[in-house]
Amino acid sequence: MGLTQRALPDTPVGPDAFVLGRRRLRSGFRRSDTSRFCDDVWRLAPVLHQRQQASLILNFPAIPARFRPAVKVLFYALLNNKPPAGERQLGVVTIHGYFQAFKEFLDWLDPQHHDRFSSLTPVDLCQFQKHLLATVSSAKQRANHRRSVRLLWTWREHLADDHIPVDPDRLEDDWNEDNSRARRRENANPRIPEQVISPLVVWSLRFVDDFADDILAAQDEWLALQKKTRRDSHSGHGARRRLAALMRRYQADRRPLPGGTEGQHGINIRHLAREVDCDRQSLMAPASWGLIEQAREDVGVDDSTYLRTEIRGLLDGEPWLKRISYDEDLVVLVRILTAAAYTLIAYLSGMRDSEVKHIRRGCLTTDADRTGKITRRKIISMAFKGEGTPLGVEATWVVGRPVARAVEVLDRLQPKRQRWLFAVPPSSHSHKAPRTTEAKTTKATNNDLNLMVTWINDYCRQHGRTDHIPDVSRRPWRLSTAQFRRTLAWFIGRRPGGSIAGAIQYRHLSIQMFEGYAGTSKSGFRAEAQQEALLARGEGLSLMVDRHEHERLRGPSADEARVRLDKFGDRVRFLGKTPDDNQMKKLMERNDPRIYPGRFVTCTDNPNRRLCRLPGEKDMNPDPGQCKPLTCRNVALTDSNAQAWLQRLAELDARLQASDALAPRVRVRLEEDRAEIQAFLTRAGVLEPADAST
Structure with missing residues (x-):
């Protein structure tokens, strides 16, 4: 055996050992057909259980020959052995990622004439870090x-004496970067900017709600044409008769013949043959060609080949397209429709990409009340992260109407025999190509999302529209599947003002989604949204102190709120700069002033004085939905809170002016509400007693 086909001395790994021996295989694979230690290429597809995951390999010929035996032993251990103390079991995709990173380390190391990993020194490792910083x-x-290089230390017991002699993490600043460990635990996916996500969701809703029927009808027509035989067993007279009927139809509809590069006079003969259901040569016979030529002289030839599907979808009262071409438009529009459905599902449910890709036919269920009104819409899929098994576990997400509509569109887009709604659609050029995945890969979906942005902007430019998707820092924003979950958590946590993506109510959706996640899944989305809310509150309180707004607080707890905010402001100023997300998170976790700004009140939470919670719930946050602002002693008022109450008084006054039209009981209740609010604002110093009496 050569160097690549034998194990290291003193290791228990034999050449015929199955490298996936302790991993659970996907259905359809046999252990005897999987890769062995002596193979130059280890195929990981048999243990990739997620439908969207592309086939992966560990390609050892790409590793410098002198390091290959040790690298094989290392990655065999990663795939099969229990992790060392303090380390976690790695997934197959993570191992593949480490292999790719490790290969780059070895490409850097190869020219330096090291024969063994044990000969590396701390200086070598620090030089590699400098190389990383430069490249x-x-x-x-x-x-x-x-982290991939550190495997040579953490898994050293499996490498005999050929491992690095020192733990790289002990090199501190020469190896690690500032805050790298803290950042590793944070969600590093960028948030989609508001100016991008808003028009993106609006256009996604348009595709799913307004344009989908046209695209689906066009795909049905396209598929029906694809099923036509290329040769007609009884072409001859039968083909001429069908051709004559087709030409009469073109002339009756005043429809130009399909354009193309084949045949004569720019006519798409292939498409005509498909419509007639015969071979192209039959149409070139003199008698048949005479029928085509006669029609051409009457109606002419189009600039391309277009489907007959009538465009019914409207945009601002006009058809959104004139027509859909057979060869170009349909494939692109199906990809965009799929991307639009993905956007609505991922963004308005909080599902991860792997969870979205495991949506199957029949996954959508609804609950209704006695009158038949739908009260809940639920999606059943598979959750993987944090579930303790590569097979995943079934989970349920409570979703809104836009998500349900997107699922219904995908159900119609895929043929009945296809279980997976994010499989490659039947109109795709690669639909029949051999595939290792049952759902679109993450890369393919990313490409579809960015194709959608390009199409939208081209469409807006051609039609003089202003609702395009703008650039960010003078460059198109590059969308990826991982960004939607982070962005939704940000919006739920902060709920910025204005109309975001039409009439979608983030607060309502957040309550529904929290219910679904809390019930059946460990996805952690609720924690992410609550984390964003914590950061938003910290930033808001810091800004309040910076503007000295807390000094003008009024109400029962105003003095206590000022003391807490002064201390909080001192801690913010101690940092010497505007805190980033990580610093603000730590600050709020350690020194949360427990002040909760709202529209009508700013709650200075003291569990002993709460009226919104039961006495036994002291460790919980205050419940805004059960707030009793007119009687609770935890209430403080900012200037904006006071203005909101004054506006409420004005609304009551306006209703009471129409008291003749009110029922006596309603009028009395409004007068009582007005009196209670006036008394509250007078006690808080917002109104003078004279104002209250009037």
Whole structure:
């Protein structure tokens, strides 16, 4: 055996050992057909259980020959052995990522004439870190490279005496970057900017609600044409008769013949043959060609080949397209429709990409009340992260109407025999190509999302529209599947003002989604949204102190709120700069002033004085939905709170002016409400007693 086909001395790994021996296989694979230790290429597809995951390999010929035996033993251990103390069991995709990063480390190391990993010194490792700083712009990627190299230390018991002699993490600043460990635990996916996500969701709703029927009808027509035989067993007279009927139809509809590069006079003969259901040569016979030529002289030839599907969808009262071409438009529009459905599902449910890709036919269920009104819409899929099994577990998400509509569109887009709603659609050029995945890969979906942005902007430019998707820092925003969950958590946590993506109510959706996640899934989305809310509250309180707004607080707890906010402001100023998300998170976790700004009141939470919670719930946050602002002693008022109450008084006055039209009981209740609010504002110093009496 050559160097690549034998195990290291003193290791228990034999050449015929199955490298996936302790991993659970996907259905359809046999252990005897999987890769062995002596193979140059280890195929990981048999243990990739998620439907959207592309086939992966560990390609050892790409590793410098002198390091290959040790690298094989290392990655065999990663795939099969229990992790060392303090380390976690790695997934197959993570191992593949480490292999790619490790290969780059070895490419850097190869020219330096090291024969063994044990000969590396701390200086060598620090030089590699300098190489990373010079060549890799992403701190996250640099950290991944360093973690792959550290495997030579953490898994040293499996490498005999050929491992690095020192733990790289002990090199401190020469190896690690500032805050790299803290950042590793944070959600590093960028948030989609508001100016991008808003028009993106609006256009996604248009595709799913307004344009989908046209695209689906066009795909049905396209598929029906694809099923036509290329040769007609009884072409001859039968084909001429069908051709004559087709030409009469073109002339009756005043429809130009399909254009193309084949045949004569720019006519798409292939398409005509498909419509007639015969071979092209039959149409070139003199008698048949005479029928085509006669029609051409009457109606002419189009600039391309268009489907007959009538465009019914409207945009601002006009058809959104004139027609859909057979060869170009349909494939692109189906991809965009799929991307639009993905956007609504991922963004308005909080599902991860792997969870979205496991949506199956029949996954959508509804609950209704006695009158038949739908009260809940639920999606059943598979959750993987944090579930303790690569097979995933069934989970339920409570969703809104836009998500349900997107699922219904995908159900119609896929043929009945297809279980997976994010499979490659039947109109795709690669639909019949051999595939290792049953759902679109993450990369393919990313490409579809960015194709949608390009199409939208081209469409807006051609039609003089202003609702395009703008650039960010003078460049198109590059969408990826991982960004939607982070963005939704941000919006739910902060709920910025204005109309975001039409009439979608983030607060309502957040309550529904929290219910679904809390019930059946460990996805952690609720924690992410609550984390964003914590950061938003900290930033808001810091800004309140910076503007000295807390000094003008009024109400029962105003003095206590000022003391808490002064201390909080001192801690913010101690940092010497505007805190980033990580610093603000730590600050709020350790020194949360427990002040909760709202529209009508600013709650200075004291569990002993709460009226919104039962006495036994002291460790919980205050419940805004049960707030009793007119009687609770935890209430403080900012200037904006006071203005909201004054506006409420004005609304009551306006209703009471129409008291003749009110029922006596309603009028009395409004007068009581007005009196209670006036008394409250007078006690808080917002109104003078004279104002209250009037």
